[in-house]
Amino acid sequence: MILYKKMHECFLYKKLKNKTVVCQNCPHYCVLKNGQKGICAVRQNINGKLYCLNYGKLSAIEIDPIEKKPLFHFFPGTKSLSIATAGCNFSCYSCQNWILSQGPKIFGKVEGEKILPKEIIKIAKENNTPSISYTYTEPTIFSDYAFDIMKLAKKSGLKNIWISNGFWSKELFELISSYLDAANIDLKSFSGKFYKKYCGGNLEPVLKTIKRLKKKKIWTEITTLIIPGFNDSKKELKEIANFIRREIGSETPWHISRFSGEISWKFKDVPDTPIETLEKAYKIGKKAGLKYVYVGNVPGSELEHTFCPRCGFKAIERIGYSIIRRDKEGKCPACGENLNLILN
Numbered sequence: 382m383i384l385y386k387k388m389h390e391c392f393l394y395k396k397l398k399n400k401t402v403v404c405q406n407c408p409h410y411c412v413l414k415n416g417q418k419g420i421c422a423v424r425q426n427i428n429g430k431l432y433c434l435n436y437g438k439l440s441a442i443e444i445d446p447i448e449k450k451p452l453f454h455f456f457p458g459t460k461s462l463s464i465a466t467a468g469c470n471f472s473c474y475s476c477q478n479w480i481l482s483q484g485p486k487i488f489g490k491v492e493g494e495k496i497l498p499k500e501i502i503k504i505a506k507e508n509n510t511p512s513i514s515y516t517y518t519e520p521t522i523f524s525d526y527a528f529d530i531m532k533l534a535k536k537s538g539l540k541n542i543w544i545s546n547g548f549w550s551k552e553l554f555e556l557i558s559s560y561l562d563a564a565n566i567d568l569k570s571f572s573g574k575f576y577k578k579y580c581g582g583n584l585e586p587v588l589k590t591i592k593r594l595k596k597k598k599i600w601t602e603i604t605t606l607i608i609p610g611f612n613d614s615k616k617e618l619k620e621i622a623n624f625i626r627r628e629i630g631s632e633t634p635w636h637i638s639r640f641s642g643e644i645s646w647k648f649k650d651v652p653d654t655p656i657e658t659l660e661k662a663y664k665i666g667k668k669a670g671l672k673y674v675y676v677g678n679v680p681g682s683e684l685e686h687t688f689c690p691r692c693g694f695k696a697i698e699r700i701g702y703s704i705i706r707r708d709k710e711g712k713c714p715a716c717g718e719n720l721n722l723i724l725n
């Protein structure tokens with residue numbers, strides 16, 4: 382392994398008076414005096430310059446099926462080198478990976494194995510993964526590291542995928558979007574109050590990111606973790622489904638994911654999502670005109686297959702993260718309908 386030794390000065394920030402800086406990486410736009418860290422706890426003003434404390438400090442690296450991200454319509458059936466550093470710009474009560482995402486805030490330090498961007502490319506090449514996914518925690522807060530890897534990946538013919546909360550600044554979108562091939566964005570709720578109280582963020586910037594991705598023609602899938610009693614009303618699910626259809630199109634896959642209280646950060650007393658609620662959400666998505674709605678975290682569910690939007694045939698069969706059967710040209714084997722797959 383090649384070790385990364387230097388502190389990395391952040392790409393997106395502005396210097397203000399008296400050694401104060403404003404971070405422009407995410408919509409929190411933290412204004413930081415000398416010595417202060419941002420809300421994410423992985424960016425720090427040191428003597429009037431903003432540094433990424435997590436640059437190159439890898440806390441997770443796996444080779445995953447792309448379906449696990451989840452991405453069902455982009456490079457289906459391939460593996461993706463998946464990486465993360467510690468930290469997050471949100472603090473979701475429902476987080477299922479909170480030791481990593483909230484670690485820097487809780488423990489006050491950033492742990493990780495130091496690995497240079499070019500080493501990541503080498504690992505992807507050695508393992509023949511056609512893509513790199515920036516995932517598990519929140520790529521927004523390791524955007525500098527991700528950006529350096531993304532540039533090298535593009536040169537090497539690898540695709541870049543962000544699995545993200547979508548809480549990006551305009552500046553971040555402009556920095557990374559030319560190198561981004563696909564994204565799965567969490568649309569956690571359609572309520573600003575929910576985003577504020579249970580995520581430590583805001584809804585509007587997330588909606589803006591989704592619209593910007595559409596405008597830039599970057600393949601986007603949406604995930605909603607359904608939490609009983611918090612974001613599972615008919616009204617809210619309808620609003621989410623209608624937003625997806627209206628703003629990014631009926632061909633956008635919507636992943637409705639089952640929540641588990643036991644592994645969450647602060648929702649331990651909330652029961653797991655009932656299957657009936659997931660089925661209700663599925664029907665709402667379909668009724669809103671979405672062609673591809675999927676239920677996640679329910680192994681063996683019938684609703685993780687792709688049903689042809691024209692003839693209703695079970696066109697792509699999945700079990701968990703594996704594809705059992707699909708037409709190699711990405712069409713419905715029964716009627717020939719295009720299933721909106723981006724194949725490698």
Ligand code: SF4
Pocket residue numbers: 404405406407408409410411418419420421422423424470521522
């Ligand atoms: S990335 Fe966001 S949360 Fe972190 S310092 Fe910058 S503006 Fe603040």
